[in-house]
Amino acid sequence: MKTVVVDASLVLGFLIKSNKIAIKEFPQLLQSEKNDKLKIVSLALLPLEVANGLRFSHSGREMTASILEKFINLPIKLVNLTDNLLIQATDYSYQNKTTVYDTAYHLLAISRNATLLTCDRKYYLAAKQLNHIEYIG
Amino acid sequence: MNMSVNTQRITISLPDYLYDQLMANYSRGEVSKVMSEAAEKFLIDKKIETKNDPVDEFLNFAKTLKFPKMTDMQIKRAINKGRA
Numbered sequence: 630m631k632t633v634v635v636d637a638s639l640v641l642g643f644l645i646k647s648n649k650i651a652i653k654e655f656p657q658l659l660q661s662e663k664n665d666k667l668k669i670v671s672l673a674l675l676p677l678e679v680a681n682g683l684r685f686s687h688s689g690r691e692m693t694a695s696i697l698e699k700f701i702n703l704p705i706k707l708v709n710l711t712d713n714l715l716i717q718a719t720d721y722s723y724q725n726k727t728t729v730y731d732t733a734y735h736l737l738a739i740s741r742n743a744t745l746l747t748c749d750r751k752y753y754l755a756a757k758q759l760n761h762i763e764y765i766g
Numbered sequence: 767m768n769m770s771v772n773t774q775r776i777t778i779s780l781p782d783y784l785y786d787q788l789m790a791n792y793s794r795g796e797v798s799k800v801m802s803e804a805a806e807k808f809l810i811d812k813k814i815e816t817k818n819d820p821v822d823e824f825l826n827f828a829k830t831l832k833f834p835k836m837t838d839m840q841i842k843r844a845i846n847k848g849r850a
Binding site: 643644647648659662663679681683684685688692696699700704730749750751 | 819820821823824825827828831833834835836837838839840841842843844845846847848849
């Protein structure tokens with residue numbers, strides 16, 4: 630079964646409706662997961678990043694709480710990076726001049742032979758040579 | 767169920783075995799009431815089913831959200847805000 634890794638830029642691109650492709654693709658991913666055709670994985674960091682993104686993007690307290698209540702029930706498997714992958718992610722972040730946070734999502738995808746789906750063009754351009762990444766936008 | 771509401775007349779087709787059971791248990795005058803109750807129960811169950819599905823619940827809720835226009839870069843800044 631195909632596995633994809635999603636990051637907060639994709640989730641928020643869908644929720645905030647800033648990214649037309651994300652608006653179309655994120656629901657399709659969820660439906661595919663629901664039909665056992667796809668596995669969606671992310672870092673345990675994802676809900677925190679989504680929450681912070683909502684906190685600082687014109688979402689009021691109640692709306693943010695309502696979104697998060699529903700978001701945390703989605704069938705996205707959240708995992709922590711292993712120690713080795715954390716060290717590797719840090720190394721790649723130096724190499725590609727990216728943040729460890731962004732690189733950690735990518736390393737998760739690489740380690741699982743999956744594809745990171747991101748709306749973060751800057752990160753994509755900096756790290757696309759590592760493969761296992763698709764820019765949504 | 768409130769039976770004083772306005773009603774619409776429809777024609778439905780039932781498999782023979784259901785029709786036979788219906789007629790064996792209810793008079794012709796009661797059929798509309800029974801079918802209304804069955805439809806109502808079905809629709810309520812269906813609604814609860816939808817409500818309990820986390821994907822549908824999330825996607826339906828997301829449709830109602832309205833945010834001011836933001837670019838992907840602005841969203842990225844919001845995600846990272848507060849980090850040193």
